[in-house]
Amino acid sequence: xxxxxxxxxxxxxxxxxxxxxxxxxxxxxxxxxxxxxxxxxxxxxxxxxxxxxxxxxxxxxxxxxxxxxxxxxxxxxxxxxxxxxxxxxxxxxxx
Amino acid sequence: xxxxxxxxxxxxxxxxxxxxxxxxxxxxxxxxxxxxxxxxxxxxxxxxxxxxxxxxxxxxxxxxxxxxxxxxxxxxxxxxxxxxxxxxxxxxxxxxxxxxxxxxxxxxxxxxxxxxxxxxxxxxxxxxxxxxxxxxxxxxxxxxxxxxxxxxxxxxxxxxxxxxxxxxxxxxxxxxxxxxxxxxxxxxxxxxxxxxxxxxxxxxxxxxxxxxxxxxxxxxxxxxxxxxxxxxxxxxxxxxxxxxxxxxxxxxxxxxxxxxxxxxxxxxxxxxxxxxxxxxxxxxxxxxxxxxxxxxxxxxxxxxxxxxxxxxxxxxxxxxxxxxxxxxxxxxxxxxxxxxxxxxxxxxxxxxxxxxxxxxxxxxxxxxxxxxxxxxxxxxxxxxxxxxxxxxxxxxxxxxxxxxxxxxxxxxxxxxxxxxxxxxxxxxxxxxxxxxxxxxxxxxxxxxxxxxxxxxxxxxxxxx
Numbered sequence: 001x002x003x004x005x006x007x008x009x010x011x012x013x014x015x016x017x018x019x020x021x022x023x024x025x026x027x028x029x030x031x032x033x034x035x036x037x038x039x040x041x042x043x044x045x046x047x048x049x050x051x052x053x054x055x056x057x058x059x060x061x062x063x064x065x066x067x068x069x070x071x072x073x074x075x076x077x078x079x080x081x082x083x084x085x086x087x088x089x090x091x092x093x094x095x
Numbered sequence: 096x097x098x099x100x101x102x103x104x105x106x107x108x109x110x111x112x113x114x115x116x117x118x119x120x121x122x123x124x125x126x127x128x129x130x131x132x133x134x135x136x137x138x139x140x141x142x143x144x145x146x147x148x149x150x151x152x153x154x155x156x157x158x159x160x161x162x163x164x165x166x167x168x169x170x171x172x173x174x175x176x177x178x179x180x181x182x183x184x185x186x187x188x189x190x191x192x193x194x195x196x197x198x199x200x201x202x203x204x205x206x207x208x209x210x211x212x213x214x215x216x217x218x219x220x221x222x223x224x225x226x227x228x229x230x231x232x233x234x235x236x237x238x239x240x241x242x243x244x245x246x247x248x249x250x251x252x253x254x255x256x257x258x259x260x261x262x263x264x265x266x267x268x269x270x271x272x273x274x275x276x277x278x279x280x281x282x283x284x285x286x287x288x289x290x291x292x293x294x295x296x297x298x299x300x301x302x303x304x305x306x307x308x309x310x311x312x313x314x315x316x317x318x319x320x321x322x323x324x325x326x327x328x329x330x331x332x333x334x335x336x337x338x339x340x341x342x343x344x345x346x347x348x349x350x351x352x353x354x355x356x357x358x359x360x361x362x363x364x365x366x367x368x369x370x371x372x373x374x375x376x377x378x379x380x381x382x383x384x385x386x387x388x389x390x391x392x393x394x395x396x397x398x399x400x401x402x403x404x405x406x407x408x409x410x411x412x413x414x415x416x417x418x419x420x421x422x423x424x425x426x427x428x429x430x431x432x433x434x435x436x437x438x439x440x441x442x443x444x445x446x447x448x449x450x451x452x453x454x455x456x457x458x459x460x461x462x463x464x465x466x467x468x469x470x471x472x473x474x475x476x477x478x479x480x481x482x483x484x485x486x487x488x489x490x491x492x493x494x495x496x497x498x499x500x501x502x503x504x505x506x507x508x509x510x511x512x513x514x515x516x517x518x519x520x521x522x523x524x525x526x527x528x529x530x531x532x533x534x535x536x537x538x539x540x541x542x543x544x545x546x547x548x549x550x551x552x553x554x555x556x557x558x559x
């Protein structure tokens with residue numbers, strides 16, 4: 001059975017960009033042990049030589065005409081951004 | 096029997112005003128709606144009454160699950176991170192309904208980001224069952240099902256990723272259709288799991304579901320997974336159909352009242368001249384495990400976009416990394432985080448082959464199994480859920496207990512098959528119970544035709 005430690009939960013939270021509290025980490029550790037314990041039963045199934053199905057439509061290479069269409073204006077998009085400055089979205093320092 | 100057609104006898108303004116009044120009357124008790132759209136709805140109603148907007152749904156009010164982008168109210172997906180999000184575009188399904196004159200009067204409650212089967216995961220409190228306010232509405236489209244069951248509107252929109260239309264339809268005694276994957280456009284609906292998300296309707300009759308599906312179905316250049324429209328409303332194509340009851344769904348673990356209603360529906364089918372026999376699909380045992388690998392994987396990818404940068408709630412933080420982490424921690428519900436984390440786990444290096452790839456291979460075996468059955472049978476039937484609506488708080492202590500309630504709806508989702516929940520009577524305690532009809536891909540109209548043909552069957556007289 002896959003073991004999930006608190007450090008594993010912290011690592012996954014980092015991969016998922018979630019800044020979790022200690023309490024949340026404890027709760028998620030318990031839940032993930034239970035969930036992974038259940039889904040592990042899939043390993044019993046013999047899938048040798050079976051191709052995976054990532055999507056069910058069977059569609060391949062769907063094309064559309066490369067024509068300009070009216071879309072949403074930059075002003076409208078800036079209006080719904082949490083912060084903007086000089087017609088750009090404002091964010092904290094990256095480095 | 097169509098309920099929608101009744102709305103053509105009154106003015107659009109009367110229809111909209113009445114729907115909004117009814118919504119205000121009952122919402123305090125049921126919490127089915129997160130927003131009422133009044134100004135835009137009345138403007139559109141007046142345009143219908145002036146004859147400026149016409150169509151098959153002229154002046155018919157409806158409610159959309161709050162993960163559909165709709166003008167006139169925020170789209171929250173019942174989350175805090177989208178709490179103030181005013182959509183700059185509308186979903187294709189809404190556009191198609193509006194083009195026929197329908198009027199959206201409100202947004203329905205759901206499990207945040209549609210993660211759940213009870214509407215208890217909403218950031219804005221649970222929706223109560225239309226028949227018993229101590230019970231859950233089902234989910235994730237709980238508010239939509241309750242809005243139709245309470246008669247606020249004649250139809251509502253839901254989305255179904257693993258049962259989110261069918262299960263609340265069953266719990267509230269209304270019709271709920273999950274179309275074939277690719278029949279309805281996903282454009283403009285908050286994405287959950289892109290390979291199984293399907294848009295569909297809640298109605299009071301199979302006939303209304305047919306009319307609405309005919310309107311919303313078809314290819315959309317903005318959703319490259321949509322198929323050319325194959326939906327053609329029809330009467331019963333085959334008078335004598337071969338129908339299979341899925342044995343794996345009729346075990347002792349299933350509530351006796353649920354089994355009894357499925358068997359009553361089977362009797363009604365036999366009475367109408369069809370053949371009904373038990374069939375086996377052993378791989379069904381593994382479908383819930385497949386679902387809870389594939390869907391969290393897609394969820395973790397789809398929810399990566401909510402980062403507090405371009406739209407939605409942004410937390411105060413000195414650095415960009417902390418801004419992401421804090422905005423997401425504050426903006427998501429516990430179940431959202433659980434699914435993101437499980438998704439990150441099954442996709443992470445070292446575990447990918449054992450979990451994600453294995454699940455997608457198992458999915459192929461599931462599809463093969465269904466295909467084999469559909470060589471012999473026209474339709475498969477079974478329960479929608481193992482129990483009638485459960486109590487509020489009853490399953491929320493343990494996520495795995497809650498997930499097990501999805502066991503009968505996830506197979507059609509993973510295989511992309513059309514499936515409908517049809518009201519089939521009540522439990523001894525008076526709670527509605529639905530029966531699930533599953534068809535081969537593209538058999539949406541045939542399923543509705545079968546459901547329609549049974550609507551007046553006397554063996555189902557105590558149906559809701």
